[in-house]
Amino acid sequence: xxxxxxxxxxxxxxxxxxxxxxxxxxxxxxxxxxxxxxxxxxxxxxxxxxxxxxxxxxxxxxxxxxxxxxxxxxxxxxxxxxxxxxxxxxxxxxxxxxxxxxxxxxxxxxxxxxxxxxxxxxxxxxxxxxxxxxxxxxxxxxxxxxxxxxxxxxxxxxxxxxxxxxxxxxxxxxxxxxxxxxxxxxxxxxxxxxxxxxxxxxxxxxxxxxxxxxxxxxxxxxxxxxxxxxxxxxxxxxxxxxxxxxxxxxxxxxxxxxxxxxxxxxxxxxxxxxxxxxxxxxxxxxxxxxxxxxxxxxxxxxxxxxxxxxxxxxxxxxxxxxxxxxxxxxxxxxxxxxxxxxxxxxxxxxxxxxxxxxxxxxxxxxxxxxxxxxxxxxxxxxxxxxxxxxxxxxxxxxxxxxxxxxxxxxxxxxxxxxxxxxxxxxxxxxxxxxxxxxxxxxxxxxxxxxxxxxxxxxxxxxxxxxxxxxxxxxxxxxxxxxxxxxxxxxxxxxxxxxxxxx
Amino acid sequence: xxxxxxxxxxxxxxxxxxxxxxxxxxxxxxxxxxxxxxxxxxxxxxxxxxxxxxxxxxxxxxxxxxxxxxxxxxxxxxxxxxxxxxxxxxxxxxxxxxxxxxxxxxxxxxxxxxxxxxxxxxxxxxxxxxxx
Numbered sequence: 330x331x332x333x334x335x336x337x338x339x340x341x342x343x344x345x346x347x348x349x350x351x352x353x354x355x356x357x358x359x360x361x362x363x364x365x366x367x368x369x370x371x372x373x374x375x376x377x378x379x380x381x382x383x384x385x386x387x388x389x390x391x392x393x394x395x396x397x398x399x400x401x402x403x404x405x406x407x408x409x410x411x412x413x414x415x416x417x418x419x420x421x422x423x424x425x426x427x428x429x430x431x432x433x434x435x436x437x438x439x440x441x442x443x444x445x446x447x448x449x450x451x452x453x454x455x456x457x458x459x460x461x462x463x464x465x466x467x468x469x470x471x472x473x474x475x476x477x478x479x480x481x482x483x484x485x486x487x488x489x490x491x492x493x494x495x496x497x498x499x500x501x502x503x504x505x506x507x508x509x510x511x512x513x514x515x516x517x518x519x520x521x522x523x524x525x526x527x528x529x530x531x532x533x534x535x536x537x538x539x540x541x542x543x544x545x546x547x548x549x550x551x552x553x554x555x556x557x558x559x560x561x562x563x564x565x566x567x568x569x570x571x572x573x574x575x576x577x578x579x580x581x582x583x584x585x586x587x588x589x590x591x592x593x594x595x596x597x598x599x600x601x602x603x604x605x606x607x608x609x610x611x612x613x614x615x616x617x618x619x620x621x622x623x624x625x626x627x628x629x630x631x632x633x634x635x636x637x638x639x640x641x642x643x644x645x646x647x648x649x650x651x652x653x654x655x656x657x658x659x660x661x662x663x664x665x666x667x668x669x670x671x672x673x674x675x676x677x678x679x680x681x682x683x684x685x686x687x688x689x690x691x692x693x694x695x696x697x698x699x700x701x702x703x704x705x706x707x708x709x710x711x712x713x714x715x716x717x718x719x720x721x722x723x724x725x726x727x728x729x730x731x732x733x734x735x736x737x738x739x740x741x742x743x744x745x746x747x748x749x750x751x752x753x754x755x756x757x758x759x760x761x762x763x764x765x766x767x768x769x770x771x772x773x774x775x776x777x778x779x780x781x782x783x784x785x786x787x788x789x790x791x792x793x794x795x796x797x798x799x800x801x802x803x804x805x806x807x808x809x810x811x812x813x814x815x816x817x818x819x820x821x822x823x824x825x826x827x828x829x830x831x
Numbered sequence: 832x833x834x835x836x837x838x839x840x841x842x843x844x845x846x847x848x849x850x851x852x853x854x855x856x857x858x859x860x861x862x863x864x865x866x867x868x869x870x871x872x873x874x875x876x877x878x879x880x881x882x883x884x885x886x887x888x889x890x891x892x893x894x895x896x897x898x899x900x901x902x903x904x905x906x907x908x909x910x911x912x913x914x915x916x917x918x919x920x921x922x923x924x925x926x927x928x929x930x931x932x933x934x935x936x937x938x939x940x941x942x943x944x945x946x947x948x949x950x951x952x953x954x955x956x957x958x959x960x961x962x963x
Contacts, residue, residue, distance in 0.1 A: 379956055382867060382942035392871055394934070400927040462959070493958030502956035616954040617962050642952050643941040651918065652849040652933050653911055660941065664951030754926030755918060 343412020345794030346571030347509025352818030354520025369408030370551025411510025464618030473719030578766035583689035607716030632704035671708035781820035864939030
């Protein structure tokens with residue numbers, strides 16, 4: 330067992346950990362020691378081949394097939410230098426004022442979240458794609474929405490030199506997406522922050538961590554770890570957990586720390602999502618260009634968000650209901666498909682939470698509430714209307730039975746699509762927006778941390794990722810994660826400057 | 832070479848009920864599909880592979896109870912009806928089993944380069960430059 334000591338240890342290198350690392354670069358440049366531990370590898374640019382099976386197995390936990398405890402929802406999250414910012418589409422929205430007010434975290438207001446978000450809008454080159462880079466799949470969404478009397482908004486995206494590979498979710502092969510792997514982590518390393526990849530935290534103790542560094546497996550992508558394979562005991566003046574909404578609660582629950590807030594693991598939300606497909610008579614340009622350029626935000630009124638999307642053949646096949654001849658026929662029409670993602674804005678409930686198994690690995694317990702299923706049904710009806718408005722011949726709607734709705738029945742979508750057709754274990758539901766589990770709040774009785782990410786009762790222990798969210802953020806979350814992580818970093822800098830914690 | 836972990840007479844008829852195109856697939860396509868499934872199961876917790884194998888045995892047993900013979904002796908339409916009934920079974924465990932098995936087969940088939948190309952899917956790292 331090799332021993333080390335660092336002033337600050339950050340666990341995780343995604344939107345949260347990467348942001349904190351960059352902000353603490355100033356500490357490193359002043360001679361303090363800052364370490365980032367990342368469970369996944371440091372990928373080379375050439376590793377991003379765009380091959381679905383190849384990349385999913387390398388980038389995502391369980392190859393993208395991590396399931397909730399009852400097996401009814403797939404949770405997608407990545408491991409690697411940059412965390413899930415390697416695989417997101419770069420959609421950069423500021424958290425709605427309403428949501429931040431409803432979170433009701435003392436000391437945290439919407440103006441501050443917006444201001445901190447603006448910093449990363451600038452740093453990550455966020456902008457609207459020019460019209461000539463919008464593909465037909467996205468245009469059909471805008472046209473179909475307009476015919477239904479709806480306004481589709483354009484996503485601000487954090488891209489620099491996007492070539493339109495459409496492969497965002499398998500890691501950008503052109504280094505265009507400005508995730509923490511491209512912006513914050515390299516800046517942190519230039520300032521003297523140490524980043525160690527393939528480093529899994531086995532146990533969190535009182536100001537110490539036990540870490541296992543692994544070797545690159547045979548056939549694995551990415552660089553070898555910066556440290557030799559083996560176990561390490563690391564003493565830390567301060568620990569910042571940014572291992573995601575499953576990883577952070579799991580580390581806390583599996584720690585040897587006594588007296589942690591009882592809310593650890595509670596408050597998990599996920600924006601459960603369905604992928605809908607519309608078949609057109611003519612080819613649709615759908616596999617080139619940024620896949621997610623527009624959205625319709627109905628979170629406040631109806632509890633859902635619609636987004637354009639274009640997934641790869643297997644993910645598409647998996648997310649369609651059923652199997653057999655009709656299922657196969659829809660996939661053979663891939664070059665004529667339009668796709669829409671519908672996301673329900675779920676809320677924290679007592680049932681939905683993270684626990685751990687005997688080995689300390691996270692288990693996500695998630696039950697779909699009636700409200701969520703009704704939101705998904707409303708969203709599916711609207712999406713079907715948009716598909717038909719855009720000229721689709723037929724639509725695959727997971728909340729219809731049978732799921733295929735022909736154009737002749739376009740006027741009946743309200744009757745054909747309904748929550749009664751939601752069947753857990755049949756309806757394919759997935760999530761890539763994992764939130765909560767170590768929520769902010771005023772006291773240990775109702776939360777895990779304060780508004781600066783300090784775990785109640787342990788000022789040396791901070792949280793800086795989506796697990797801080799006390800409830801769903803109701804939009805794509807990464808910019809809000811960065812804003813909160815920025816705040817956590819300010820708190821650390823302030824506390825260290827006044828001699829606190831470390 | 833390691834034998835395919837889901838080997839047994841029931842697997843291929845069930846897989847064909849999920850992806851009918853497999854009914855005319857050659858051994859190369861089946862081999863690629865089976866290796867992909869083995870690789871996926873090998874990367875997951877050890878119990879999962881055993882659960883999937885057990886579930887295939889349950890399907891075969893149910894076929895014997897319903898039709899008087901194993902899945903591999905059924906007509907394709909009978910296998911499809913059996914799997915359709917199990918997909919919407921009242922027990923969530925059965926539904927989950929069908930969903931999981933079908934997902935493995937879809938993964939093994941719809942990630943094969945020839946299949947992907949046959950669908951017209953042409954994503955390329957060069958993006959727009961590759962099309963214009």
